[in-house]
Amino acid sequence: MLLLVLLALGGVEALSLEHYRQSCPKAEAAVTAAVKQAMSSDHTVPAALLRLHFHDCFVRSCDASVLLDSTSKSKASEKDGAPNASLHALYVIDNAKRAVESLCPAVVSCADIIALAARDAVSLSGGPSWALPLGRKDGRVSLASDAAASLPAPTARFEQLKQAFNARGLSVKDLVALSGAHTLGSAHCSSFQDRIASPALRPSFAKALRRACPANNTDAAAGWAFDSSTPKAKASFDNGYFRMLQSGRGLLTSDEALLTHPKTRAFVALYAASQDEFFRDFVASMLRMSALNDPAGEVRAHCRRRNSS
Ligand code: HEM
Incomplete structure (x- = not known):
């Protein structure tokens, strides 16, 4: 109506x-x-x-x-x-x-x-x-x-992530598929500082992160690639992120959180095993996320400014 x-x-x-x-x-x-x-x-x-x-x-x-x-x-x-x-x-x-x-x-x-x-x-x-x-x-x-x-914050756990996605009409399947975007790019040390000290982290991974982000780190640009299985300059969009998660090298708490619930863990396993399944579901989830829009807006002449203030 x-x-x-x-x-x-x-x-x-x-x-x-x-x-x-x-x-x-x-x-x-x-x-x-x-x-x-x-x-x-x-x-x-x-x-x-x-x-x-x-x-x-x-x-x-x-x-x-x-x-x-x-x-x-x-x-x-x-x-x-x-x-x-x-x-x-x-x-x-x-x-x-x-x-x-x-x-x-x-x-x-x-x-x-x-x-x-x-x-x-x-x-x-x-x-x-x-x-x-x-x-x-x-x-x-x-x-x-x-x-x-x-x-959602990088420290978010499963329930918070689920809630943030549900609030936008997105499911836990969308949460996992869209998190696969973390196949590209990196995070600054400040985004995963909480993880470095976590006892749950694989010792070799924790060591690598500590080396990249020492306690006395003064380099604001320092960080770590989400999918360090491919060299930074050649980063390709693939299902490597899910394989990283499975091998205990999820970078953020929110990445690791996808393994803490049986439902999301099953999607992680599915996408790690099949890039085709990941691509198919990623596209569907991107279409759902990108359809969120309020039609009452305007077409801006300049992207950094409203048409009139
Ligand atoms: C599930 C909840 C999510 C959380 C908590 C989260 C959090 C973060 C954080 C903390 C960073 C690193 C920021 C920094 O340290 O500079 C990051 C990077 C990134 N995020 Fe997410 N993210 C989430 C979901 C997504 C989704 C749904 C997408 C896209 C569909 C996405 C795409 C990216 C990309 C591509 C980067 C790398 C950016 C770059 O290297 O410039 N993220 N995310």
Whole structure:
């Protein structure tokens, strides 16, 4: 009923594969080109773009609220929230938006650009690709406090993770499949400090982490790759993360937590054994996560600013 009312008001537009077919047919290709260009000189880009999409979708919805800069009027935007401190490569979204605006001004939302860039980051790293329904709107609200409240912490245990995903209509299967994104990228020492001292950690793994993150560590950039089975510069999107988990080398408490419940442990085993199953379920879960959107937003002209303040 509510949906019908909103439709009557012209407020709801479903996401669609045809959304920009008439209005901006080259939008997808322009985003792909921007991602490719950035990846050619910076191997950390795919991980950053994939994480950006997750952090966008889990706070309010996939509405690019994560991109808004703080202003004198609205201080402390999402980007300034602690969980977003290590987001990076936002320049790739700026570049893509610039390219798309030159093709068709004020048509393509920043939220769609993030979703497309995340999809491309996966496929250009050797992972699966998928047709992505488009037509997301950009939000106008962006609060640092929302980021801290909505994004699960690296110290989260199974019940907290389950609850965070359920709150967005996502299942424990989605939790495991999407955590497979940790096949790319790395975490700073501060994100897994709690793990280093854990007696549950494999001694050789604990030793390696202690070497990377000594107690007197002053290097803020120090960290460890989630899937250290592939060299950092050649990181590929595969099911290596699940094999790492099974061999006792899960980096974060939240990674390890996937082994603590029989249901999630079974999905970890399934994905560790079959990359095809992982890819299939990852795509389905990404589509579910990236469909979260509030259609009452706008299409921003500049991704870092609301159209009017
Ligand atoms: C299940 C709950 C999750 C938690 C608690 C979590 C937490 C984290 C943390 C703490 C980091 C490292 C931050 C740093 O130290 O710089 C990280 C990195 C990352 N996360 Fe997650 N994450 C979760 C789920 C996801 C999901 C669903 C995705 C994407 C679909 C994702 C994608 C990534 C990627 C790609 C990186 C590496 C980023 C880079 O190297 O720049 N994560 N995550």
